[in-house]
Amino acid sequence: MPKRVDHAERRTEIAEALVRVAARRGLHAVGMRDVAAEAGVSLRLVQYYFETKEKLLLFGLRHLTGKFRERVAARVRAAGDAPEPRAVIEALLMAALPTDEESRTFHHLLTSYAVLAVNDRALAAQPFIKDPDAAEDALAGLLRQAQEAGLLRPGVDARSEAVGLLAMSAGLGTSVLVGQRTPESAAAVLTYHLDRVFHPAEHDTPARRTRE
Amino acid sequence: MPKRVDHAERRTEIAEALVRVAARRGLHAVGMRDVAAEAGVSLRLVQYYFETKEKLLLFGLRHLTGKFRERVAARVRAAGDAPEPRAVIEALLMAALPTDEESRTFHHLLTSYAVLAVNDRALAAQPFIKDPDAAEDALAGLLRQAQEAGLLRPGVDARSEAVGLLAMSAGLGTSVLVGQRTPESAAAVLTYHLDRVFHPAEHDTPARRTRE
């Protein structure tokens, strides 16, 4: 047998080349030749590791969602596990905003894939459509937890808040992406809405807690 | 001179053909030949009325945003001008949700254009990026109006609510579009969040108005 090469690693390298060129020129404009050039390999190699373009795109999507999940998890972990439930929730929601180049790419390309999925059954069947459900469950769980700890204002429905906040975060992310809004203003809006869900901070005068 | 034909009308017909085929197969997949066939004219005709594909796409975008604006305006008008400010706001937000085939197309294609605008300066310069600002102003104005009428809960910031609600509506629309959520559940979430902004209905026991 010949040169023994780590297929998985090579596929990852090529997928990352795909992501780079897609981020630069748009997902609709990437060709196999572009990906090959970006990865520094021959066109034939890309064909060798991914027989067809469709499979390359699918793998690129999986790679992207994996990276994104990792990023969100890292942010949430950095927010600390035990303390302030609100900090965890804030980290979760803010992680989705396109604040730096990496998160811009996530938002841009995942949205591109989502748009393609509307007319492509193979993409529509991909799990990234269902992933938000997991995030929704997680956020709803966190909210319910905070609620049982008495941290939320009265009348809050955890599930509805989770769905609404995630949708808001996604919507704000898009408006940041297209340059309609700055990342800071988007974050401020998110913070405001969390303020309307959580009680005012406990270290404030306790009288504040009865009425605002 | 020959057959005298209404250029504007013909351009509109072709643009609507573009919208139809784009809705069916995705904006990325439409070619001039598809548009020509859908409009029942020859390829040459499409070239004649729009010299280049880029101009066709730009015109299609303008046509689309115009139609969308009309639809939203009609819905808001149908909600009545004078009565319940909340009804007007609800109409505004719900009109953006992909509930029927037409609004699905709006959401699908406008999102497609927005994604393209990330890497296309001509599209990015198009006014549809700035249009949401107008909607935002309108919604903020309505909220402020309702606030001055004493209809809102205490502590509400009209601008932040307007931005957040529009982003939420857009985000919910996308999740409906990709089939992650039903239009009904999206509408329910929106209603819930409006309930958290507006006072409980006045025809309830007045005691409810002091605290909930």
Added chain:
DNA sequence: ACGAAAATGGTACGGTCGTATCATCAACAG
């Protein structure tokens, strides 16, 4: 050492796409 098989390169094919070219038809002005 050697041959089987994995890995890689080079290149060509068929199709499609946007655009350009050439030609024809139709209708009003003179």
Added chain:
DNA sequence: CTGTTGATGATACGACCGTACCATTTTCGT
């Protein structure tokens, strides 16, 4: 009635794209 000009049709061109085919190198089991 006729010629100018707008409107329309048919077709060709050049580029690119995804894929397939053929060749070559490389390396390890035997």
